[in-house]
Amino acid sequence: MTDSNPVNDQELPNDGLTYPDTEYYCKTRPVPVAPHFQAMEQVRNWARANSLSVQAFGTGCGAVELRPLLTARYDAYRFGVMPSPTPRQSCVFVIGGYASVKTLKRIVVSYEQMQNPKFVVALGSCTVNGGMYWDSYNTINRIDHYIPVDLYISGCMPRPEALLAGFVKLKELIKAGKCEGANKYAENFDWYKANQKKIIKDWNMPDYNW
Amino acid sequence: MKQLFERLRPLFAVTDFKQQRADLAFMHIPKDYAEMLIRHLRDHEGFSHLVFFTAVDYIEDGIFRLIYMLHNYETKDTLGVHVDLSRTEAVMTSIHPLWEQAALYQRELKEMFGIDFPGSPGVDEGFMLEGWDEIPPMRREFDTRAYSEKTFFPREGRKKTDPRAHMQEQLYPNEGEK
Numbered sequence: 541m542t543d544s545n546p547v548n549d550q551e552l553p554n555d556g557l558t559y560p561d562t563e564y565y566c567k568t569r570p571v572p573v574a575p576h577f578q579a580m581e582q583v584r585n586w587a588r589a590n591s592l593s594v595q596a597f598g599t600g601c602g603a604v605e606l607r608p609l610l611t612a613r614y615d616a617y618r619f620g621v622m623p624s625p626t627p628r629q630s631c632v633f634v635i636g637g638y639a640s641v642k643t644l645k646r647i648v649v650s651y652e653q654m655q656n657p658k659f660v661v662a663l664g665s666c667t668v669n670g671g672m673y674w675d676s677y678n679t680i681n682r683i684d685h686y687i688p689v690d691l692y693i694s695g696c697m698p699r700p701e702a703l704l705a706g707f708v709k710l711k712e713l714i715k716a717g718k719c720e721g722a723n724k725y726a727e728n729f730d731w732y733k734a735n736q737k738k739i740i741k742d743w744n745m746p747d748y749n750w
Numbered sequence: 751m752k753q754l755f756e757r758l759r760p761l762f763a764v765t766d767f768k769q770q771r772a773d774l775a776f777m778h779i780p781k782d783y784a785e786m787l788i789r790h791l792r793d794h795e796g797f798s799h800l801v802f803f804t805a806v807d808y809i810e811d812g813i814f815r816l817i818y819m820l821h822n823y824e825t826k827d828t829l830g831v832h833v834d835l836s837r838t839e840a841v842m843t844s845i846h847p848l849w850e851q852a853a854l855y856q857r858e859l860k861e862m863f864g865i866d867f868p869g870s871p872g873v874d875e876g877f878m879l880e881g882w883d884e885i886p887p888m889r890r891e892f893d894t895r896a897y898s899e900k901t902f903f904p905r906e907g908r909k910k911t912d913p914r915a916h917m918q919e920q921l922y923p924n925e926g927e928k
Contacts, residue, residue, distance in 0.1 A: 642880050669905040675895040677887045678879065681902040739901055742881030 556743040565746035570726035573656060581717060588631070588657060589714040590620040592707065595630035597650055600637030602663040602697050609700040621707050627653040632710075635689075637697065638666035640678045644686060645740050651687045652749040656722040659714065661706055662689045665696045672696070685735045688721035751775040751827060754795065762787045766832070776830040784833045785843045788818055792848055796822045797829055803845075803855040805863050809890040812837050814865055818845070835865065844870040862888040 551567040575581045594616075598606060609616050610623045624630040627650040639647060651660070662683050665671035670681035683689055690713060693706040713719050725732060729748075737743055755767040755777060764787065766778040779787050791797040797820035806815045818831040835842055844867040846853040856867040861877040864886040876882070885892050898904070918925075 642878065645880070670898075670902070674904070675898045677892070677894040677897050679898075679902075681898065681904050685903045735903070740881065741883055 552747040554746050556745055556747070561746075566748070566750060568748070569729055570652075570722075570748060570750070572723040572726040575717070582715075585715050585717055589711040592619075592621045592632045592659070592710070593624035593630040594621060594632045594634055595627055595650065595654065596623050596625055597627070597633070597646075598636050599639055599643050599647060600635070600664070600666065602634075602636030604636075605663070605697055605700050605703060606634060606636065609703050614700040614704065616704060616707065619704060619707050619711075627651075628655060630654060631658050633658065633660045633687075634703075635660065635662045635667050635683055637664040638671065638673050638679050639683060641680065641739050642678070644680055644736070645745070647683075648686065648736055648740075649745060649749045651725075657719065658722050659690045659710060659719050660687055660721055661691045661693065661703075661710060663693050663698060663703070663706075665694055668692055668694060680739065686732060688724040688732075690719045690721050751829070754827075754829075758787070758790075761790070773826055774828045774830075776832060778832045778834070781833055781835060781842065784816075784818075784831065785845060785848075788820070788831060788845060789848060791820055791829065791831075796824045797827075799823060800845075800849040800852060801828065803852055803859075805859055805865060807837075807863065807888065807890045809837070814840055814863060816842060816859075816865075840865040842867055844868065844873075846870050862886055864889060 550569070552569060554562055554565060554567060557565065576584070594606070594610065598604075606623075608614050610621070616622075621632070627633075631654065633647075633651055633654065635647065651658070660683075662668070666673055666679065667683040667689070670676070670679060673679035674681060680686065691706055691710050693702055695702055698706075710719070733747060751769055751773075752767070752775075755764065755775070758764050758777075762779060762783050764777045764779050766776075768776045770776065799821040801819040801821050803816070803818050806817065808815055813834045814837060816833040816835060818833070820829045820831065821827070822829070833842070840863070842865060844852070844856060846856065846867075846869075853871045853873070856870040857873050857875065857877045859865045860867065860873050861879060861882070867873050879887070884897065887894065887897075
């Protein structure tokens, strides 16, 4: 679709890497994926919505809510939500509360390694506007300036029930074809990258981790 | 604890003894004798455990106050040793020969307050803040709010209205005092 777009043909500079590492990572940008015809896309979205794999990466205090949620007490498997061990095997990234600059670096790496289509659920008030850490020197205020967010669950902390309600809502959004975070990231790649590089001062990783 | 202070007074320049609780006391010592005092406390008075080691920024007085918190397992006493450093020349003797784990506290103090401990292992390496290029963030002249607003894309706050004026405008636009 966007192969004719000259911006997407440019190689990424990978300025943060030194010599042997520059050979190990690809230099191509993410490319937006055009949807199939409507009926096909509806079937796919139905399938996507009913098998959500949550990445096992707790990024803040909200990560404690994921343990009861995914295990026997609240058992999110009833809703087709299951844990998965690595970014490459998962499609839902739950940002568990506040993210410091140091964590954001890992969030960006993990998010970029996830396969399309990928969805981000941001949890807690810290991801919305910084929450109680709004004036902290190392906690970011808005996660949606660094990675695209499909759904916010407010609260400090939201209970596992709120997360279940959030997952139900996420499934509705996926079925309606409104969760296009990966395409949004690919289309606005330069904007996201500029925001990330503004606060991650020691950028020593590839520009696109795939 | 008072007896301990009386024992130490002829030997070291300790001042400002303050008994906080029956098992908790503080005393002050000039910078140059601090390491000697702490070594003496560890080797001869049984304060074998370094509970924590931190600093407080008293910007009004132009000092950093280091607090060495020591614990004696025999008597169950805890003793805080205060040492004042000038903010302009924030260099202190390292105590990593006494307790190895002090090197980690010193690394943190170097990064968060800019207090240097020459010779302490790894003191110049980053501790937590990756790629920090401002003044150390726990110094009180560092304006964390201004830094956050400058850096982290603050979301605009909720729109507020004065309830009285708002309701008057909504319900009685032509009545009442303006």
